[in-house]
Amino acid sequence: MEILGCLVRDFLIWFLKINTWKAILLLQIMISVVLSDVWWLVSGLGSMSSIAISYGEMGSAFCGLKSDGSHLVTCYGSNSAITYGMPAHFPFTGLTAGDGFVCGLLMDSNQPYCWGSSGYVQMGVPQPIIEGSEYLEISAGDYHLCGLRKPLGGRLRNTSFVDCWGYNMTKNYVFEGQIQSISAGSEFNCGLFLQNRTVFCWGDETSSRVISLIPQNMRFQNFAAGGYHVCGILEGVNSRVFCWGRSMNIEEKISVAYSGQGNVDLAPSDPMLMVVGGKFHACGIKSYGRGVICWGFHLQTSTPPPSGIKVYEMAAGDYFTCGIQVETSLQPVCWGSGFPSALPLAVSPGLCKSSPCAPGFYEFNHGNAPCKSPNSRVCMPCSTACPAEMYQKAECTSTSDRECEFNCSSCFSADCFSNCSPPPYSNDFTGKKNGKFWSLQLPVIVAEISFAVFLVSVVSLTAILYVRYKLRNCQCSAIDLKSNKNGGCGSPFPKDNGKIRPDLEELKIRRAQMFTYAELERATGGFKEESQVGKGSFSCVFKGVLKDGTVVAVKRAIMSSDMKKNSKEFHTELDLLSRLNHAHLLNLLGYCEEGGERLLVYEFMAHGSLHQHLHGKNKALKEQLDWVRRVTIAVQAARGIEYLHGYACPPVIHRDIKSSNILIDEEHNARVADFGLSLLGPADSGSPLAELPAGTLGYLDPEYYRLHYLTTKSDVYSFGVLLLEILSGRKAIDMQFEEGNIVEWAVPLIKSGDISAVLDPVLKPPSEFEALKRIANVACKCVRMRGKERPSMDKVTTALERALAQLMGSPCSEQPILPTEVVLGSSRMHKKSSQRSSNRSVSETDAAEGEDQRFEFRAPSWITFPSVASSQRRKSSASEADVDGKNSEARNVGNGGGGAGDGLRSLEEEIGPASPQRSLFLQHNF
Numbered sequence: 001m002e003i004l005g006c007l008v009r010d011f012l013i014w015f016l017k018i019n020t021w022k023a024i025l026l027l028q029i030m031i032s033v034v035l036s037d038v039w040w041l042v043s044g045l046g047s048m049s050s051i052a053i054s055y056g057e058m059g060s061a062f063c064g065l066k067s068d069g070s071h072l073v074t075c076y077g078s079n080s081a082i083t084y085g086m087p088a089h090f091p092f093t094g095l096t097a098g099d100g101f102v103c104g105l106l107m108d109s110n111q112p113y114c115w116g117s118s119g120y121v122q123m124g125v126p127q128p129i130i131e132g133s134e135y136l137e138i139s140a141g142d143y144h145l146c147g148l149r150k151p152l153g154g155r156l157r158n159t160s161f162v163d164c165w166g167y168n169m170t171k172n173y174v175f176e177g178q179i180q181s182i183s184a185g186s187e188f189n190c191g192l193f194l195q196n197r198t199v200f201c202w203g204d205e206t207s208s209r210v211i212s213l214i215p216q217n218m219r220f221q222n223f224a225a226g227g228y229h230v231c232g233i234l235e236g237v238n239s240r241v242f243c244w245g246r247s248m249n250i251e252e253k254i255s256v257a258y259s260g261q262g263n264v265d266l267a268p269s270d271p272m273l274m275v276v277g278g279k280f281h282a283c284g285i286k287s288y289g290r291g292v293i294c295w296g297f298h299l300q301t302s303t304p305p306p307s308g309i310k311v312y313e314m315a316a317g318d319y320f321t322c323g324i325q326v327e328t329s330l331q332p333v334c335w336g337s338g339f340p341s342a343l344p345l346a347v348s349p350g351l352c353k354s355s356p357c358a359p360g361f362y363e364f365n366h367g368n369a370p371c372k373s374p375n376s377r378v379c380m381p382c383s384t385a386c387p388a389e390m391y392q393k394a395e396c397t398s399t400s401d402r403e404c405e406f407n408c409s410s411c412f413s414a415d416c417f418s419n420c421s422p423p424p425y426s427n428d429f430t431g432k433k434n435g436k437f438w439s440l441q442l443p444v445i446v447a448e449i450s451f452a453v454f455l456v457s458v459v460s461l462t463a464i465l466y467v468r469y470k471l472r473n474c475q476c477s478a479i480d481l482k483s484n485k486n487g488g489c490g491s492p493f494p495k496d497n498g499k500i501r502p503d504l505e506e507l508k509i510r511r512a513q514m515f516t517y518a519e520l521e522r523a524t525g526g527f528k529e530e531s532q533v534g535k536g537s538f539s540c541v542f543k544g545v546l547k548d549g550t551v552v553a554v555k556r557a558i559m560s561s562d563m564k565k566n567s568k569e570f571h572t573e574l575d576l577l578s579r580l581n582h583a584h585l586l587n588l589l590g591y592c593e594e595g596g597e598r599l600l601v602y603e604f605m606a607h608g609s610l611h612q613h614l615h616g617k618n619k620a621l622k623e624q625l626d627w628v629r630r631v632t633i634a635v636q637a638a639r640g641i642e643y644l645h646g647y648a649c650p651p652v653i654h655r656d657i658k659s660s661n662i663l664i665d666e667e668h669n670a671r672v673a674d675f676g677l678s679l680l681g682p683a684d685s686g687s688p689l690a691e692l693p694a695g696t697l698g699y700l701d702p703e704y705y706r707l708h709y710l711t712t713k714s715d716v717y718s719f720g721v722l723l724l725e726i727l728s729g730r731k732a733i734d735m736q737f738e739e740g741n742i743v744e745w746a747v748p749l750i751k752s753g754d755i756s757a758v759l760d761p762v763l764k765p766p767s768e769f770e771a772l773k774r775i776a777n778v779a780c781k782c783v784r785m786r787g788k789e790r791p792s793m794d795k796v797t798t799a800l801e802r803a804l805a806q807l808m809g810s811p812c813s814e815q816p817i818l819p820t821e822v823v824l825g826s827s828r829m830h831k832k833s834s835q836r837s838s839n840r841s842v843s844e845t846d847a848a849e850g851e852d853q854r855f856e857f858r859a860p861s862w863i864t865f866p867s868v869a870s871s872q873r874r875k876s877s878a879s880e881a882d883v884d885g886k887n888s889e890a891r892n893v894g895n896g897g898g899g900a901g902d903g904l905r906s907l908e909e910e911i912g913p914a915s916p917q918r919s920l921f922l923q924h925n926f
């Protein structure tokens with residue numbers, strides 16, 4: 001509701017910002033929805049078309065079928081493997097492209113042929129291929145290609161066959177029902193059933209959620225998959241676009257707005273002829289006038305789509321899109337980021353077909369015929385019915401598009417007026433024609449003006465009332481605060497009143513406060529050495545006392561030229577950080593940014609860090625940390641991380657879970673610190689999406705370190721190392737032992753059943769030894785080499801809670817009684833949906849189900865949830881038994897935990913190089 005309120009308010013503000021006349025026109029246009037029915041054509045990130053765009057680390061390249069009708073291909077771009085490796089003499093029916101490669105459907109054999117380079121799809125005719133198989137359409141995702149086989153007759157006429165090649169996809173898929181077309185997204189594919197016009201998808205939906213979000217009852221004319229979303233044009237009169245997936249919704253808009261890196265526009269309501277999908281955006285050709293409109297994510301540096309031109313064919317790369325303009329000798333124009341805006345080659349505006357154009361299409365002919373063969377032609381979809389204010393001058397025929405003209409007697413848009421106005425210098429008001437014009441238009445204009453005045457009055461009145469209402473509310477809350485606290489003296493954060501200590505709980509749910517450098521300097525006694533309580537790689541931490549008596553920890557960045565950061569980004573990120581709110585996260589209270597100084601102000605943790613307890617010089621501290629305390633700390637830290645992954649909005653990957661970032665407060669409760677620091681890391685490359693792995697040696701997830709594949713499971717790995725550290729009392733890396741790496745030392749011992757060899761010799765083994773065994777098994781699962789095989793944090797938390805209950809001698813470990821029940825953010829809002837297809841294929845069903853490794857959108861974190869009992873939470877965890885160590889560890893022995901070295905070696909072969917841009921986009925924005 002709050003979000004809706006914000007949107008309505010934003011809309012009103014924006015509405016008032018634009019001038020009244022425009023506002024009225026807009027309102028009228030909104031009121032008059034154009035009813036239309038269209039046939040059209042689509043092409044996506046990888047769908048087949050006469051043009052295709054390859055993208056990726058090797059550079060981008062545009063390929064198209066030549067405009068002379070020869071069906072030969074021509075390419076342009078910075079990926080030389082594509083431009084030089086292009087098979088110049090093979091005629092193709094259509095093209096598609098993925099990350100680093102382009103594929104064409106060979107005209108002669110109807111088989112795909114690829115060129116460029118890909119670690120996953122074989123270049124040439126992809127292998128293995130069923131001999132003699134012929135394809136109707138091909139479509140490429142990031143690292144795979146799929147082909148829809150030509151339909152068979154007989155009893156198989158209602159069965160469709162799709163063959164795929166590439167990363168995680170090499171399979172022959174069989175579907176019940178006739179598929180009209182397919183379109184590949186980044187790591188998934190979708191198809192449109194011919195009969196019931198529903199879309200189904202299959203593949204990996206981890207990052208996109210396109211499978212679980214498929215609209216069940218919507219019928220589509222056609223559709224296109226993008227990187228992490230799908231957009232389709234709905235059947236019916238208004239040909240509206242409907243999109244689903246991760247990059248297209250309102251949460252994205254909010255999260256991207258907070259990250260300050262770009263914008264997310266929502267899908268338009270205009271009738272569309274065609275849509276294409278880029279990595280995180282989509283573009284469509286409007287049904288009338290063939291203008292382009294784009295939505296979804298766009299970087300702030302993106303060039304907007306061209307206006308005032310007619311586009312006939314479109315294809316999308318990752319962050320840009322190109323279209324063919326017939327008016328400029330069939331040369332492509334491009335917009336977005338990372339590609340030239342005009343390309344020096346002429347390409348066909350559509351695929352040549354040998355059959356006559358179907359109803360709703362007309363034969364394209366713009367001077368010279370685009371197809372060489374006299375019997376083939378490019379068929380273009382007819383524009384939809386004429387928009388409001390226009391009447392149909394000529395119908396769509398087999399050779400020409402529908403023609404519409406403005407109806408000058410019912411103008412209400414600027415376009416219409418300018419079209420209907422008499423030409424300049426003939427403004428003769430006494431003229432017959434003009435006299436007629438004005439006699440027709442005058443009543444309309446008068447009505448428009450009266451309506452405008454009325455509308456402006458209503459909107460202004462509403463705005464004034466709204467502002468007054470808000471102001472009154474603010475005053476009330478200020479008064480409330482005053483009266484509630486300290487007999488009405490001072491603001492809730494009394495910077496200037498040294499006597500009043502602010503309520504920390506209240507601070508938690510508010511944004512971070514800005515401090516002056518002088519204030520913090522005073523609080524820490526001039527950052528004197530005695531105030532220093534810790535030191536990190538990039539900062540020193542000082543204990544300080546604010547003017548009001550609040551004890552705080554002030555983290556002061558060590559000054560370096562690299563630390564210069566865009567001030568706006570700094571604020572945006574602080575804003576994000578200050579929205580995290582959980583009992584087991586260290587709260588950010590404020591910040592200071594003055595000159596080169598960067599200071600963060602946190603709650604002070606009286607008992608320092610877990611690292612100090614486990615590995616500090618004071619041995620007594622380690623002994624004081626008995627098994628119950630250690631496991632309690634583990635449970636609480638797990639809850640904090642679980643919140644970051646599952647409930648913070650946008651979710652946060654911590655990236656630096658380690659014992660020195662687990663702080664212990666006055667009541668001996670654990671708090672995860674340094675969260676979101678990834679968001680505060682130096683931004684330098686100009687591209688918001690490029691960054692190198694960061695973290696601490698010994699805790700760093702090998703998958704992330706080696707392949708830059710960053711997901712929430714990277715934190716799970718680090719947490720596994722932390723668990724081993726808690727159990728053994730050893731440092732993550734300690735070269736005084738023969739086996740210096742804790743994972744390589746502990747995992748084989750645990751797997752061989754020798755848990756006692758791992759336990760900290762400083763403590764006696766507890767009577768409930770099984771509980772520690774359970775935790776050791778959880779730790780082993782967390783440090784598995786492949787992220788997909790690690791449990792998610794919610795499952796880890798549940799398993800640890802049970803172990804803690806057992807350790808505390810609870811008679812029923814299914815109902816753990818916890819020392820400190822989490823108060824905030826522990827309600828599970830969304831049940832995770834399993835990876836599934838709405839129309840399962842035969843071969844899909846035997847595919848192994850991986851662990852969840854994804855982000856999910858949750859209610860915003862600043863909305864606090866009622867506490868939910870652990871047993872309740874457990875119900876939503878699907879397969880915790882696996883985490884609990886009661887089964888299948890043996891099954892996973894070969895998966896890495898035991899043989900870390902082997903796992904690392906085979907990792908790059910087994911796991912695709914997650915596009916760093918993709919993972920970092922997710923990391924930054926979701």
Ligand SMILES: Nc1ncnc2c1ncn2[C@@H]1O[C@H](COP(=O)(O)OP(=O)(O)OP(=O)(O)O)[C@@H](O)[C@H]1O
Nearest residue numbers: 534535536537538539541553602603604605609660
């Ligand atoms: N809020 C706090 N209250 C009390 N002590 C703190 C607080 N924050 C940090 N410290 C202490 O300061 C130390 C350094 O913290 P900091 O976050 O700067 O570095 P780190 O996480 O240990 O290392 P790195 O920056 O290399 O990751 C911590 O280990 C802890 O002992």
